[in-house]
Amino acid sequence: MSKLYAISGVTGMTGNELVRQILAKKDGNDHILGFDNFFASSVETVKDCIGDARFEFFEYDLNNKVQMEYFGKMVADQKQAYDEVIYINCAAVVHTEHFYHVYDTFETNVSGMNDFLQQAIRVGAEKYINCSTSEVYSMHSWNESGGVREDDFLTMADAEHSQRTSYAVGKLMTEFFMRDAVDTGKIKGCSIRFANVYSRNERFPKHIIPFIINSFRDNGKVVLLENSRKNRRTFLNNYDSCSAVLALADTDSALDGTVYNVATDEEISILDLAKLCAAKMGITNPVIEFEGYRESDPERRLLSTEKITARTSWKPVVDLNKGLDECIANYLSR
């Protein structure tokens, strides 16, 4: 079966790995139309794929009506040559220093997501995959029996009352757009609540893993929040986050408009993560300092992945040990 993929935010951490995994598929009949405005990435991330005729890249902005109209027309023009059209919305204002900006968050993450969904419906795409976030669980990021489930109650009552929460609230709204589109029979699709995703080759390394590695490398020490002494997280390699997107996109029965957690169950405290990185970097007595405290930082963020593993063949294959080795090898060679 041949597929035409329309991917927003294609040079970001999720988008660029999706391109690689789609191009690596054995049947080789798929085609990708992808765009990014380089808000938080660059064309460098897909430079190894640019020469491949199956991947067409455009420097477009999700919020630019003219460019989006043109993009939709391209999809419509090429659609007949493929069995299925799949939209994947990766474009978003993601990193912490950005998502305190409520208008950017709203315009791209909420309005832009919905405009892209409406475009998918208009051109007659079969499927839409919406990237949401586990931040919607706020302070209730785990439960009595371990991993928080997609159908556990969400509560905003103790969410941090700051602009930061606009990111989670915006993403939650997109889950309702997705649900409505499927419930009203317009398209198939689902939303994905990713846990902390990391990659060995973030173009602008901002997440905690590259932050720790680069701090040890550049400053000989790492400065963490006080919360890091006990707060635990799981980390999902972007190889696995992308294989989950494709597994869901390939499973029609899973595309019922609902939400899927995508994560690992390998928990580690941030402090132990820093010590593990140091050990892997050959630093025997790592200098780890603590500064600042974030009131609304959940102690754990552990997601149940029973739903996705029951409904698709997906399971993560890159454990933290292997993922960290790859990150360290890559960041130290820069």
Ligand SMILES: NC(=O)c1ccc[n+]([C@@H]2O[C@H](COP(=O)([O-])OP(=O)(O)OC[C@H]3O[C@@H](n4cnc5c(N)ncnc54)[C@H](O)[C@@H]3O)[C@@H](O)[C@H]2O)c1
């Ligand atoms: N990385 C994580 O830990 C994580 C966790 C939960 C959810 N997510 C979600 O997964 C999705 C992908 O995130 P990512 O980790 O690849 O982030 P990323 O920042 O690496 O990629 C997002 C991409 O979107 C692009 N973009 C931003 N605004 C745009 C616009 N107006 N027009 C076109 N492109 C635009 C950026 O330039 C970037 O390349 C996002 O929806 C994000 O919210 C990520």
